[in-house]
Every structure is written in C-alpha cells, then in structure tokens.
Amino acid sequence: MLSYIARRLAIAIPTLILVSIFVFVLQKLLPGDPALVLAGEERDPQVLEFIRQKYHLTEPILYQYFYWVEAMLRGDLGVSLRTNQPVLELIADKLPVTIQLAIMAMIIAFMIGIPTGILSAAKKGTPVDYIANIVALSGLSIPNFWLGIMLIMLVSVNLGWLPASGYESPFIDPVRSFQTMIMPAFVLGTALAATLMRHTRSAMLGVLKADYVRTARAKGLRELVVIIKHAFRNALLPIVTLSALLFGELLAGAVLTEQIFTIPGFGKLIVDAVFTRDYAVVQGVVLCTAAGFILMNLIADILYFLLNPRMRSAL
C-alpha cells in the first residue's frame, strides 16, 4: 500500500507540471493586455512600458514560463499584479476559508443526498421515490444565487438570525464563523446533494438486485439491516469516488456562492485574477487547487482499493 501511495505521489508531479504549462499557455492566449488593465485609466505609456518590462510581458512565452518555474523552485510564487501582495500569502489567507466551506458543504450534501438516495432506491417507483427525486433535483436546478439571495433576505434581513454575508475565522470566533458559513455551505451543499443522491440511488439499485442481497433477504433479515449493512456498504464504492471528485472541485472555489455571501475564498480570487490578468495569482492558485484536487483523487483511489476486495489483490 505504502509503495502504491509513493508511486501515486510521484505521478502527481508530472500532472502538476502539465497543469502549470496548460494554465500558463491558456493565460497567454487570453485576449487583453495585463499592462493595459494595470496601468490605470490614463494608460500612461511610461507606466505601460514599465509594467511590460517588470513582468517580462514582451518576452517569448517559453522564457516567461521559465522565469516563473525558476522563482517557484525558490519558493517564490510572485506577487499579485493587482494588490502587490505575495501570492503565497494570498493562498495562505484563502485556503482555510475554502477548505472550511468545502467541508461544511460536503457534510450538508451527505446529510441530504445519501439518505434520500437510499430511500428512493429502496422505495423505487413509489411516491416516496418521486418526492425524493424532486427534492434532490430542485437542489441542483435552483440557481445558487437565487437560493442565496432568498436565504439572506429571509434569515438575515427579515428574521435577523444570521449575518447577511462576510467571513470570520473559526480560530478567532468559532460561533460567528459557523454563522457566516452555514448559509453558503447550505447553498453549495444542496446543489451537490442532488448529484450524490442520484448516484447513490443508481448504485443502490444495482446492488439491491445482486444475489447476496437476495440471499440476505431470503435469510429473513430485516429490510433496514439488508439495505444498510449489505446493500449500502457495497454501493459505497462509486459514491466515495464521486465524493472525492466533488470535494476536489469545491477546492477550486465556488465563484457565485462566494460572491453572493462575500466569502473570501479561492473562487473569487481566481475570477478576479483572470479578469485583471493577474497572471501570478492565477498560476499560483491553480497550482494549489490542482494539488488539492490530485490529493483528493489519490484518497479516492486508496479508498476504492480498500473498499473493493477484488481490487486489493490486483494491487
């Protein structure tokens, strides 16, 4: 197992290099000149020239990439062109926020998605199934901004229960941190719940038809025991893989939800950086989210092996 993990971690390096090249090239293909955006309204030619020089904007793209790699190997991810803040510092600021939001959203998604998925598979074709489907799918198709604004209007403005938006670190004020995060996590979680629910249902349906479940039933075990102990455990496989993927996506940030609730996470940072052509920030943050994503994939694969006895021998 350990050698497998080591091998996988070694594989992560070429992937990260690939991502960094990919993002670098994509960025350079973006129309728009960062110098023009950064020079300000007056677009002073001297300033334009200075910015182009300082950030090597006129040099061939290959050179630019090597400047970046060279600095990165020294542990320097550069500074934001927009705010002059070091990219590393920005990432250190945003990463905990993004992780907190992702975890809370995942918990909510699990709490909604998995029970409804199991229920709907167990009661397939009954009104319970339809209702569970409709509830889960509304989570997916209700736009995040709509749900977000409605929640703010209801919970914050009318009822005054929670702050309307903003962020507080859980290490400074855990209660307020929970209060500011619960609504955005709910909005994100409901959308993910639908995906989880649909896949849980699908996997459960497949498993419920399997011989060992029939056997368990024939043995006269209680239906609940059959479903949870025999069926669900075996249906976990695709759900675990999917969850890791979804979590990995959450790490890249949820732009719209972050924007509505003014959560200073990765999503907003990346979008603003793309729009202002803040290359260093885009590059650094994407590298970071990519690493997180790959890590989640690795975890998914390890769980996959642990949960699938047939695969364990193939290791």
Place this chain on the structure above:
Amino acid sequence: MSVTTDHAVADEEAIRSESRAWKKLKANKSALVGFVIVAFFIIIAVAAPLLPIADPAATSWSAIRKAPSAAHWLGTDEIGRDILSRMIWGAQASLMAGVVSVFIAVLIGVPFGLLSGYFGGWIDQGISRATDALLATPFLILAIALAAFLGPSLTNAMLAIGLSAMPIFVRLTRGQVLSVKTEDYVEGARAIGLTDLAIMTRYVLPNVFAPVLVQATLTVATAIIAEASLSFLGLGQQPPDPSWGSMLNVAKNFMTQAPWMAWWPGAAIFLVVLGFNLLGDGLRDALDPREG
C-alpha cells in the same frame, strides 16, 4: 462463420434488445413523464417561429418589468420584452447548450475512459494525467481562452462547456471499466479469443452505460446553468437573443423589484432537468444488462 452472417446475427440481436428496451421504457411511468416533459420543451423550441407570440426582441418603454398579466402572460423583462416569447425562443438556445455540450463531453470522454481503463499502462497514465490536468483547470480560464480563439457565440459556449465536462466522463468510465475488467465473463471472453474491440463494445461498454447516463442527465442541468455564466462573460448567447441562462443572469439584479423574471427561467430549467433525469432513469433500467 462468415463475416456477413456474423453481422446479421449481431443486428438481429440489437433489434431484439432495442425493442425489448423500448417496451420496458414505455411501461415505466416516471420515464414516460420525463419523456413527455422533454418532448414538450423540444417541440416548443422547434416550433417557436410558428407560434403566435410576440417578437422576443421587441422592446416597449411603457412596459418595463411588468408583472404577469393578460397582455404578457409571464410578465415583461428589464427593457419591456415579452418574457413568454423569450422563454420559448430561449428554449432553443438552452436545450442546445444542455444537450449538445453533454453530447460532446460523452463522445470524447467515454472512449478515452474506455481506452484508459481497459489497456492500462502508459495509455492509462497519459490519459489520466491529461484528465487530471484538465479537471484541475478552472472552467473559467478554459472558457475565456476558448472565446479568444473562436470568437463569442453559442456554438463556442457549447464547445467550452462540453470540453470542461468531459474529464468527469473519462474518470467515471475508467473507474467502471476497472471494476468490470476483472469480472469472470470478461476474462472468459478474452479466453475464447475475442478481440479487444469486441470485448470493449460488447461486454465493457454496456456496464459503463448506467453511470454515464445518470451523470449525463445531471450534466445537462449544469450545462444549461453554465451557459448562463458564459453568456455573462460574453461567450454565450449574444444580446438581444435570449437563453434561459442569460435571462436568469439578468433576473439576478431584479430579485426584489421583479421576482418573476427569475421564476420562469428557473422553473423551466427545473422541469427540463427533472425530465431528463426521469428519462435517464427509465433508460437506465431499460438498458441495464443485468436485468432479465
């Protein structure tokens, strides 16, 4: 056995399983509901030019953000256009964005996933690393870069959405192939000397079908909503042509003043998503090889 008879047998088999699937699909009530919903929106979208509705681009300064009424059944939008008419014309753009982009994603993603999972080795390594890299790249960067290449239009939006949705299908297919590959019947097929292509299409692909279909029907929904963010970036439907996504996007700014602007496109997206998912369920059951 000659080549021709081989084909004939395969065709016959296909036809038989097809008609069996169709019968099963028809017997499934929820799938039928899904089919009716999807068909309804497709018919409306196609028939838009024939319907007796207002010009979707006709503005009226005296009817800015009016609530639903006899004159405008679904109300009017921020520059006095008839929302009913825009909903109907917008169905074209949104259904296309949803279906075509998922089609692109499946068409590219599934074969790569098959190759990657089936052959393993360096093919798997190459495809998996590229997939990881793509998955780890933010959708927005991909989308804006594509806009730069191809110029803004609905077609290019579909391409961008399709490409960014593709990796998940690669992963899903690969995972499924990995678990099927060790099954006895696949080993058996290999033992009797079937070609890789034959094994893949006959034994592996059918097992991949169910999770891909479920994912595809879900991705239709995200694709329709993604079209909204792309039209916001200037990559999707160009104004004044409507799409549900761009209508929702505008409605965001009038949530308190004109809530109906968000209701209709929101409800339509919900219904279409529900329809596709119910239909997907039915298809899944009907085509599931494990069911007798």
Place this chain on the structure above:
Amino acid sequence: MRKQLLAALLLGASSVLTPALAADLRIGLQEDPDVLDPDQSRTFVGRIVYASLCDKLVDITPDLQIIPQLATDWSWSDDGLTLTMNLRQDASFHDGTPFNAEAVKANIDRSQNLPESRRKSEVKSIAGVEVTGPYQVKFTLKAPDATLLAQFADRSGMMLSPAATAAEGADFGAKPVCSGPFKFVERVAQDRIVLEKFADYWNKDAIHFDKVTFLPIPDTTVRLANLRSGDLDMLERLAATDVASVKSDSKLQYAEAVSLGYQGITVNLNNGERGDNPFGNDPKIRQAFSLSLDRDAINQVVFEGVFAPGNQPFPPTSPWYDKDYPVPARDVEKAKALLKEAGYDSLDVEVQVANNPVQTQLMQVVQAMAAEAGFNVKLKSMEFASLLADQSAGNYQGSQVGWSGRVDPDGNIHQFMTCKGGINDSKYCNPEVDKLLDEARQSTDNAVRKAKYDAARDILIKDLPIIYLYHQTWIWALSDKMEGFIAYPDGMIRLENVKFK
C-alpha cells in the same frame, strides 16, 4: 439533524444581535480596492479608502471649489509658472514623522520618479520643487498648468510618510502610512480593510469614529441586505433600481451626487483599418445615431431616472457644460434624413460592450432605439480586459465605455480629443481643437478657459468622436442612525463631522 441546526441557529441569534461598538463604522464597498499606495493605485474604490487614510495638499467642496487641507494657502506667479504653497504646521504622519515642506518635496519626487508610479502624467508639468521654508514649498512648472491644483486634490496630492516610503519603496501599499484622520490597521484581501482613529490628527475634533471597516461586497442586492440587517452602517453605489425601496424605508437614509464622469460610445475614426467605415468616416452618420437616441427614456428605463442624461463630457449640472448645446431631444425623422444624406437607408454598426448586466441592458435599449432610424446595431459583449485591449488596438467600430471623471475639466477632455492624447482611442485629430484645448490648460482664469472649451465644443458636437449618453449618479444609502454625511460629486466618503446620532 434539523434539531441540531435549529439549536445552532438559536444559539447564534443572541450574539448576532448584540450591537457593535458605538463608534465603530462599517462601510460597504462595491469592489475590493487594488494596492493601497496612492502613487500606484488606479481604482476608484481605492480612493474611497484614501479619503479616510490619506490627507491631500488641497481638497474640494461639493461644488468643486479648491479649498485648503494640508496646504493652508497658495499663490500663482503672474506668468503661471510658479506655485507657492504654505503648509499646515500641526500635521504629522501616522508613524510620527512630522509633515513639512521636505515631506512634500519627497512626495512629488516619488510620484514623478518611482518606476511603478501611475501619477507621472498628472505631475509631469512640475519642473522642480523648492523648499523655501520649513512649511513653504515652491513648485516651478515647465508650462502654465491650470489643472495642477485639481491634481493635488486627488492621489497626486496625497502625502505619504517619507520615512515609510524610504523604508518600504514600492511595497509601501502593504502597510500605508499617511497623515489622514484614520491610520491603517489591517487588510484581508477581498474581505476587509480596517482603519482606526489617528489620535494626533490635526482636525481630530471633527472625527467621531474610533474604527472604520471597509467591506467589499460586490453584489448590490447583498450589499443592501447587509445595510438592512444592520451589518453595515452605510454603503456606496447603491443600484439605481434599489433607490425607490431605500427612499421608502424609514430606517434608511439616501444621498446622491451627479458624478464628474460620463458614459458614452467611443467611435473608431482613424485607429487602424477598422476606423475606415461609414460610421467612422462620416460625422453625419454619427449625428444621426446620436439623434436616434432618447436619452431621457434610456435614463428612465435603465436607471429609474436617477442618473443624468448627457451629451458632453461634463454633466449638465457642471459649470463647464456648454448650454448652447442642451441634451438633444430624440428625432428619428431627422436621423433618417441625415443617414439618407450620407447615402444610406440602413447601416450595420458593431458596438462592443462590457459584459456586466447593466451596460448590456443599456446597449440593448440603444440598439432598439437606433434600429428605428435604420441602424442595425450588432452588440459584441466582452469581458472588460479584452474590450480594453481591442479598443486601444483599434480593433473595434464602436465601444461603449466611460470615464470616471476628474475635478478639472481638462481631465475629461484633453487626453481624449487631442491628436496625441494618451487615451484618444478614436484617434480623432483636429489641430483647431488641439489648439483650443491646449490654451484652456494654460489659463488660470476660469472665464477664459470656459470660452475655449465652448469653442472646442462647437466643433466636437458636430464631429462626435464620442457619442455621450449619460452621467452616473453616485448613490449612498445610510442607516438612519448616521448624521452629517455630505455627498460629493467625486464619489468619495469624507468622514469629517459624520457621526452616529
């Protein structure tokens, strides 16, 4: 699970409702400012923070008169080549460094010579700064420059601690040290900027807050929701469509001021090949386009009548507005006739527009109006960085953009309309206009300047390199517990004499 959630909600409710400290002000901003270094920054929203953080040599009144701030009085030499300023003697920087003539000299030097400086063009007329006394400086100019005082009322006139700039160099923005009423505490990007009262501020009696927190909240609906729920005390740039609901809310106050800037359609006349088309070549066609628009209706439809329709770089309320050319009424027949005269019954025009919903709505209204006069307007909705690049490279036919506006009229017109103007993206060039605008720059007599600008307007109103549409109105919404806030046309939030009731 529901029970737990409910419990958590109820548990939390009590702590949310505890009121914030009495003198703790929270302001909602539309965007996150860029780098907090007045010499390097370029955003409007950054200037709002500076208004509390950094004092300037001079300030403006709501009707744009220049008044003392760090400079107490000043005088021009007769030839307009020397400006002598006397400085406040009781001011100091947040780090204790005294404010004096040496500090002014160091600041102008930094604006001119820091490689990263975005202020170079604003202070380029200054040939030298001479310290003529501990609290007196003399600016020597290369040529008479009537705009200089207005520049000193903005970022070029903001005084930074010379000790801090010497130590930090280009990284000054990470911990800015100025001499304004509040000093910098911390900044969390995209989340908050926190300032606290500067105990040694020369005008500290007029400051009634202990702490000011600026919170960037980009979504206008959510910004207003925060004000309503009590999480904010005031916000800037309320959406025009929310004005009615704020005015009818007894718990909120409302303030507005027509901005100094404008919004319009810049037409490509000679900027590369794409300028060579009927819309760019024939002024009659542009006049027809302008006449096909009902600017009042645009303002009503898109901005609820809150903004100011316009047809010049200065709003109709400005003393510099040329009253000979009032905002034209819509005349579709005349527009058609002009188009016909130019040889067309209908004409295709492509206009690029930034992809935000409001500008897109605006241009769809323009599109519908111009269509009635025979213009087939194709909209190209673009993300702003791409739009800017295309516009400056001349890869456009028409471009819907605006200008945030300057205190001095020169800032709204010279760089756009002179042959070598730095941001003349239409590449309009008329020696007559150049001459008039250059002369207007050199006189310190406002009547002389106004006459020059009016003479230039006689030409520009026909040539129309920019088809002006409207002037934004800055709108603030405040909690009813606030008092003393005064709306300024530069959109800044000045906290002198503002307090909680």
